[in-house]
Amino acid sequence: MTALSPRTASWKLYGHRWLLLIPFIWQIGCAPFVNSASVRVFSLPLPLVWQMTGILIASALIALVFRLDERMERALGLDEDSAGRAADAEASS
Numbered sequence: 001m002t003a004l005s006p007r008t009a010s011w012k013l014y015g016h017r018w019l020l021l022i023p024f025i026w027q028i029g030c031a032p033f034v035n036s037a038s039v040r041v042f043s044l045p046l047p048l049v050w051q052m053t054g055i056l057i058a059s060a061l062i063a064l065v066f067r068l069d070e071r072m073e074r075a076l077g078l079d080e081d082s083a084g085r086a087a088d089a090e091a092s093s
Helices: 006-029 031-035 046-076 080-092
Strands: none
Touching: 006 046, 031 046, 031 080
């Protein structure tokens, strides 16, 4: 089995963080196309609906990246909470 360099290991472990670019592209990259539309959704202007949808998508992606980070750290044994709880359990017994 070949050893991974720290740079390659970091990319494989935290490559999912690139998902955090999607809200940026959503809000900044596509705004000019939405601002020129005169469509109304549920009696609201399209740019307002676009912004509200972007907030929901950004929140969901941040939660997803957080969960993936937690899972990765737990798999590697880097979870600080579990280490702290184990030390507390040993101290109390």
